[in-house]
Every structure is written in structure tokens, then in C-alpha cells.
Amino acid sequence: MSRSRLQARLAPYYLVLPGWLWLVLFFVVPTFVMLSVSTQTGDIVSGFKQTFHWHTYVEAWDSYHVQFVRSLVYGLVATLLCLLIGYPVAYWIAFRGGPYKSSLLFLLLLPFFVSFVIRTLSWNFILSDNGIVLSPLRHLGLIGSRFHVLQTPYAVIGGLTYNFIPFMVLPIYVALERVDRALLEASADLYASSREVFRKVVFPLSLPGVFAGVLLTFVPASADYVNASILGGTKTTMIGNIIQTEYFTNLDYPMAAALSFILMALLLVGVFAYARALGTEDVFEVNAR
DSSP states (O other): OOOOHHHHHHHHHHHHHHHHHHHHIIIIIHHHHHHHHHHEEEETTEEEEOOOOTTTHHHHHHHHHHHHHHHHHHHHHHHHHHHHHHHHHHHHHHHHOOOGHHHHHHHHHHGGGGGGHHHHHHHHHHHSTTSTTTTHHHHHSSSSSTTTOSHHHHHHHHHHHHHHHHHHHHHHHHHHTTTTTHHHHHHHEEEEHHHHIIIIIIIIHHHHHHHHHHHHHHHHHOOHHHHHHHHHHHGOOOOHHHHIIIIIIIIIIIHHHHHHHHHHHHHHHHHHHHHHHTTTTHHHHHHHH
């Protein structure tokens, strides 16, 4: 094999090499380090030693299984809300936006030029008992004096939905933009109604975007701790809050690492189950055609 032909065959591997190195250095290596930390014993004063203490995982699940389940439920509900809200938005921009598509997408993303924490704090101000929403309603007698939104699951899920909705809209928009408009015209020529066109043509072709949007929303929403910290209370604590406390307050690094691995395992199981149920291979084959 000539030198030029060998270089041509190796060129794709050279191009992906920086990405693989980045992935190894900043994901694979930290993951193994975290796995090692999770099986250590000791404390911050005397130091931690590797003793392969796997019982930490049992203790982590026994102590915080409620927070694990709550985090997955909050993440799932927020993801469904993002899908229900985001799909019509993406559809309208893709098919009705016309020359203003870029401007509409910019307006969608404009609030997210502000810090994640600041945006969540603004919702804390809006939803507070004396805020601009509840205070007028209370003065008008439309809600009772004991009615409040903060420190409830509704506030946390609402914050998650607001903060992660662009992760749902953008992939769906990209998928809808790729739909061949000639297919819609052909469907109309065959006397298909608008509902049938959407159900049998548009929605199946947008499933890759739905699949990506659900993953991009569910994973970070389930692991989030900012919304539960700012908008929630003691009864809405998510597992991200527990991991933060174990790491920064209790300085129990093995427990924090074990909790992180359990969360990662639960999310991976959920992702693989979702991918298998949706049939991603069939979805992408249909989209490719």
C-alpha cells in the first residue's frame, strides 16, 4: 500500500483523534477516579484509603432511595412538559416561521444568555408569596392566604421545564426542518387531511429530534440540584442536592461518588430502555429515507 493511500485511509482517524483524547481525559479518566473514590474508606482528616468497600453503594441506596426516585420522577415529568410545550413551538417555527425563523430561535434562546442560577432566582422572586404573581391574586381574593407555590414539587418541576425547554425545542426543530416539503404536497394531493399528514408523515420523520430532545432534557433535569435548592424545600430535595451536600458539606467523598455512580447507572438504564422501546434504528432508517 502506497504512503499516500495509507494516509488517506488514516485521515478520518486523525480527525476524530482530538475528540477521543478529550473524551478520555475529561470523561473516562475522571469516571475511573470516581469509581476508585467510591470504594475508599477514611475521612478528610486522616485521609482516604482504597479498601474496596463496596458496601457504600448499599448504604447510599438505603439512605437516599427516596431522593433517587423523586429525581427521576421530576426529570420525567419535566421532560414530558418540555415535549408537550416544545414540539408545537418547534413545529410553528419550522413550518410557519418563514423568513423570521432565525429571529424566532434567537428570541427563544435570548433568556438563556443569562446565568442559569440568575434565571432560577428570578422565578423565586416571581413565585414568592409577596411576588408579582401571587400577591395581586391574594389581594383580589382569588387565592387563600395559605396558598403558596415555592417549596412545592410544582415549583421545582416548573423551574426544570423552563430551564431545559431549549434542549427539547432545538433538536425537534432541526428534524422538522429536514422534512421534505414535497412529501406534504404529495400527501395533500392524495387527499390526506392535515391531521393525517402530521400523524403519518411529519411526526414519524421528526422522531429522531424527539429522541435527541428527550435525552438532552431528561438526563440533566434528573441530575439537577439548582432548581430544587432555590425553588424547593426539604420535601423536594433531589439527589443532586444530596451529592452536593455529601461532597462540599459532609466531605464524605466515597458516599458522594457512590451516589453519583448509582445515578449514572439509573440514567443509563432509563436511556437504553427508552431507546429500545422507541426503536432508534428504525427511526433513523425512516428519517434517512
